Amino acid sequence: MATNNERLEVLFDELAELVGQRNAIDARIVDIVAAIDHGNLWGVTGARSVAALVAWRTESSLRNAKAVAAVAHRVAELPRCAEQMREGRLSLDQVGVIAQKAAPGSDEHYAKLASVATVSQLNKALGLEPRPKPEPKPAPERSVTKSSDEHGTYWRIRLGAEDSAIVDAALNAHRDALIADWKRAHSNGSADDATGDVDLQVKPPLPNAGDAFMSLVEAGWDVEVARRPHGQHTTVVVHVDVEKRIAALHVGPVLSDADRQYLTCDATCEVWFERNGEPIGVGRSTRAVSRRLRRVLEYRHPTCAVPGCGATRGLHAHIVHWEDGGVTELDNLVLVCPYHHRLHHRGAITIRGPADSLVVTDSDGRPLPAGSLARPPNRPPPAVASYPGPTGERADWWWYQPFEPQTPSNSN
Incomplete structure (x- = not known):
């Protein structure tokens, strides 16, 4: 009767064989995706990206699809890694992390390392790779984010130094104005004020930064309304020449048929019919989705x-x-x-x-099905060696020599 160690050894042998075949199958998937990517074929499918196409047609996670797309995009730059993957000796996760992070010209370096390293060790090695000197950081991009909970709504605003100074000055000005109005309304020299008998619960609190911010927003809103009293951001106004059948935005450019329909979807649209440049009537409006x-x-x-x-x-x-x-x-x-x-x-x-x-x-009338392309295989599995896997040893990084990216020449 076989011992537990002997049974485990048999199972490990079968597992290594299956993993080697899986790696070879993943390599073939990468080659197919590379043909789709480099042949610019994915655009005709309506997919947003190569990774989205892979996730859709293989019914895999977007993370796994991004790894496939990254290897496929750089397969010509990583011939050694790709070949070892075809032979079943490297996994998609190993080659994927190299394709996503490694510098150009590092194929041989990481092909040797990947044969004995785990995915975590490859990530560590790629993190030790010297990076080019960063360019001067641009000014922080303006951003506004919003979050809510049961207590209220929170706004987070990111601005550069100059924009921040402008906002500070505007908030301080509005806060000073609100405080001045508050003092005029509640500090008018009455007897109750002088004796301190005013009911403090009736008197509103002193305006703070939040009040100043709302005052600033309302002031900008009032200015916009005064500047565009008839403007409605939900209304698209289109002028149509009934003879030439040409449409154009109100005080704007001429529209193609596709643009006209796209702009008037799920919106309110006023259509003005014209002949010889003169309005002759207004058509029915579109109806916005409630x-x-x-x-x-x-x-x-x-x-x-x-x-x-x-x-x-x-x-x-x-x-x-x-x-x-x-x-x-x-x-x-x-x-x-x-x-x-x-x-x-x-x-x-x-x-x-x-x-x-x-x-x-x-565009050719072929249906885009929602399911994946998976079906029962009708060919034998790839004839490749069993997957050896990483050595499993603890990495001593003191001896590791990171890959040194080549400095591009300046010769012209």
């Missing part, structure tokens, strides 16, 4: 309806456009991301309803 209807759409399709796209933010409601007779009803609406919405209006993809049996096709 908040209540949008909530139902978000519940039904939490992500973009195009297969393989996981976008969840900034989605537009669309199937049949309003000018083609589409109605603003649940059966005629699904949510799509701006990227795929533009592709639809440009003819790169087609979205047909109703919503409960949606069909999305590419």
